[in-house]
Amino acid sequence: MLLGRWHLGLAVLLAVCGGGDGHETGIPTYKHWDAATGQTILCNRCPPGEYLKHHCTSIHPTECVPCPENHYTQYWNYINQCQYCKRFCSELQYVKHECNATHNRVCECSKGYYFYFDFCLKHSACPPGYGVEVEGTPHTNTVCKKCSKGFFSSQTSSIEYCKRHTDCESLGHKLSINGTSWHDNICFPLQNTNLKGITLYEEVLLQFLSRQNSSRHHRVLQLGRKLLGSKNAKHLFKQNSTLSPEMLVFLYVQEWKKKEKYKCLTAERLVDYLRTAGLKRIARKVGRKFIKNRYANIPEDGCNLSLVVD
Numbered sequence: 001m002l003l004g005r006w007h008l009g010l011a012v013l014l015a016v017c018g019g020g021d022g023h024e025t026g027i028p029t030y031k032h033w034d035a036a037t038g039q040t041i042l043c044n045r046c047p048p049g050e051y052l053k054h055h056c057t058s059i060h061p062t063e064c065v066p067c068p069e070n071h072y073t074q075y076w077n078y079i080n081q082c083q084y085c086k087r088f089c090s091e092l093q094y095v096k097h098e099c100n101a102t103h104n105r106v107c108e109c110s111k112g113y114y115f116y117f118d119f120c121l122k123h124s125a126c127p128p129g130y131g132v133e134v135e136g137t138p139h140t141n142t143v144c145k146k147c148s149k150g151f152f153s154s155q156t157s158s159i160e161y162c163k164r165h166t167d168c169e170s171l172g173h174k175l176s177i178n179g180t181s182w183h184d185n186i187c188f189p190l191q192n193t194n195l196k197g198i199t200l201y202e203e204v205l206l207q208f209l210s211r212q213n214s215s216r217h218h219r220v221l222q223l224g225r226k227l228l229g230s231k232n233a234k235h236l237f238k239q240n241s242t243l244s245p246e247m248l249v250f251l252y253v254q255e256w257k258k259k260e261k262y263k264c265l266t267a268e269r270l271v272d273y274l275r276t277a278g279l280k281r282i283a284r285k286v287g288r289k290f291i292k293n294r295y296a297n298i299p300e301d302g303c304n305l306s307l308v309v310d
Contacts, residue, residue, distance in 0.1 A: 028076040030078050031043075036058065041057075043055055044061060046077050048075060048102040051079055051081055052064060052080050053080075062078070071101075072099065072101050072103055087104050087107060089107035090107070092110050114139055115138060116141075122158075123136035125142070127156050128181075129152075131160060152181055152182060154184070162181075168185055175187060205270060206249050208286065208290075219279060222278060267290035267291050270286060271291065
């Protein structure tokens with residue numbers, strides 16, 4: 001950036017020092033004292049990509065020569081040497097335009113970063129409840145906005161926009177949990193998980209859990225360890241490594257119910273497991289939605305209703 005300002009300053013300096021405007025020939029000029037005649041004469045400047053070798057005289061024009069390799073002049077000039085291409089790209093940059101006779105090397109921040117005060121900074125990620133309004137560029141940061149009513153974003157992302165809530169009725173389903181700015185509507189009948197013994201209440205609960213930003217494989221594994229023990233959870237994880245985090249949650253609960261002789265996984269019990277698994281933020285969300293607000297539109301005896309038909 002400093003180098004760019006210096007070049008601009010140099011261009012202004014040359015423009016101020018130049019006596020003629022070159023309107024007659026279209027070539028910028030500058031004033032030079034000719035010792036042979038004792039007069040000030042107008043000399044043509046050298047074009048970009050060249051530099052001054054000899055000033056003009058009353059009988060000879062300005063003599064310019066091309067810049068050597070790795071050197072350049074960007075403007076019409078009368079300097080006696082070209083500028084060295086000394087701009088080098090940093091670790092988080094790539095060469096957008098290589099050095100040539102008329103321009104210095106141009107560096108640009110790598111994808112996902114933007115230039116700010118001589119540094120490439122990572123684009124800001126919009127938190128859950130906020131979506132991207134304007135994507136970041138190599139020169140500007142991400143602009144986020146809160147999702148408006150009827151839209152949501154459940155992820156922390158620098159590229160995801162707010163999405164419209166699912167229209168349960170258009171799918172022939174009933175709204176179970178109203179969506180918010182940070183999670184989608186949850187409908188039932190829900191997606192068939194192909195897992196036996198999962199009740200309506202549990203599936204609504206787990207569908208809500210699966211929509212949280214922290215539903216990632218390593219965090220699901222944390223919950224699995226609390227439900228099944230570390231050894232069993234890891235073994236099940238390896239056997240089903242291709243499953244999505246959402247389906248893995250269902251699988252862990254299915255196995256946990258077998259182990260516990262088909263106890264019902266209530267919201268209170270899930271919150272307790274999430275807390276002890278170190279997933280306190282998600283525990284607060286589940287508690288606020290299912291315990292404090294009792295927001296789910298499902299029967300009170302939902303824990304006793306089997307959703308999956310053999």
